[in-house]
Amino acid sequence: xxxxxxxxxxxxxxxxxxxxxxxxxxxxxxxxxxxxxxxxxxxxxxxxxxxxxxxxxxxxxxxxxxxxxxxxxxxxxxxxxxxxxxxxxxxxxxxxxxxxxxxxxxxxxxxxxxxxxxxxxxxxxxxxxxxxxxxxxxxxxxxxxxxxxxxxxxxxxxxxx
Amino acid sequence: xxxxxxxxxxxxxxxxxxxxxxxxxxxxxxxxxxxxxxxxxxxxxxxxxxxxxxxxxxxxxxxxxxx
Numbered sequence: 001x002x003x004x005x006x007x008x009x010x011x012x013x014x015x016x017x018x019x020x021x022x023x024x025x026x027x028x029x030x031x032x033x034x035x036x037x038x039x040x041x042x043x044x045x046x047x048x049x050x051x052x053x054x055x056x057x058x059x060x061x062x063x064x065x066x067x068x069x070x071x072x073x074x075x076x077x078x079x080x081x082x083x084x085x086x087x088x089x090x091x092x093x094x095x096x097x098x099x100x101x102x103x104x105x106x107x108x109x110x111x112x113x114x115x116x117x118x119x120x121x122x123x124x125x126x127x128x129x130x131x132x133x134x135x136x137x138x139x140x141x142x143x144x145x146x147x148x149x150x151x152x153x154x155x156x157x158x159x160x161x
Numbered sequence: 162x163x164x165x166x167x168x169x170x171x172x173x174x175x176x177x178x179x180x181x182x183x184x185x186x187x188x189x190x191x192x193x194x195x196x197x198x199x200x201x202x203x204x205x206x207x208x209x210x211x212x213x214x215x216x217x218x219x220x221x222x223x224x225x226x227x228x
Contacts, residue, residue, distance in 0.1 A: 015189055026187070097186035098202050099193055161193040 015158050024107075024151040025092065026158070032095035039088045047081045050074050099161065107154040114153070115146050163222045166195045169213045183212050 015026045023040075025033045054070040093104055170180055177195070181188045184205065193199035194209075201209065210217040 026189075097190050098205060099190040099199055100187060161189060161198050 014161070017155060020155040020158060021151050024147060024154055026096070026100055026103075032092050036088055036092040040085055043081045043084050043088075047074065047077050050077070103154060103157050103161075106157050107150050110153040110157070111146050111150040114149050115143075162200045163197065163224055164194065165220050165222075166191075166209065169215065169220065170195070173213065180212070184208055 016028075019025050019028045019033065023033075023037050025036060027033045028037055050070045050073040054067065093101060096104065170177070175183075177188045177191045181191045184191070185208075186205065190199070190201075194201050206217055206221055210220055213220065
């Protein structure tokens with residue numbers, strides 16, 4: 001009987017590990033997951049395109065674009081690209097069923113708490129080395145490091161089911 | 162919360178994937194409910210009852226005691 005065969009497959013009923021750890025989604029095979037990943041990849045590609053173009057022309061000794069212009073273009077694109085990714089993630093989240101939504105939200109809550117502890121730790125280090133402080137401690141791109149943390153928490157939380 | 166989902170699914174000759182399709186959830190969610198690791202929301206519980214044509218209290222049983 002099909003149902004009996006299926007129920008013996010409980011161990012296979014978990015979400016794929018690779019999709020969670022690599023992309024922070026439950027599956028790259030579902031239409032919503034695939035769409036979200038594709039759009040994120042396109043958005044990030046657009047963001048790094050000016051830098052890639054600059055590096056290519058720099059190493060080919062052609063100087064059509066100045067470094068300052070590249071930096072300004074990237075800086076201009078940065079908020080738009082990340083706002084777009086956030087918007088796409090919201091759409092992905094809405095498309096999930098109730099358990100998957102709960103896991104994603106729990107993963108975000110744990111990521112926030114992890115980030116909070118990490119920020120406190122960095123702040124402590126900064127206070128400790130106050131005379132030698134430099135701007136890297138305040139770089140907003142540190143927030144980008146939270147994405148792998150979210151992926152890790154998602155994987156860890158999903159293992160409960 | 163205990164449930165009779167696995168028994169009902171077998172009785173109706175449905176796979177987890179087929180039931181998940183009917184409920185509009187993932188197969189993993191059906192599996193988590195069946196194994197008692199996840200208690201569904203009230204709307205989903207009603208949907209499950211509707212699929213099997215049973216009363217909700219016949220499918221989901223509150224566990225007595227402190228667990």
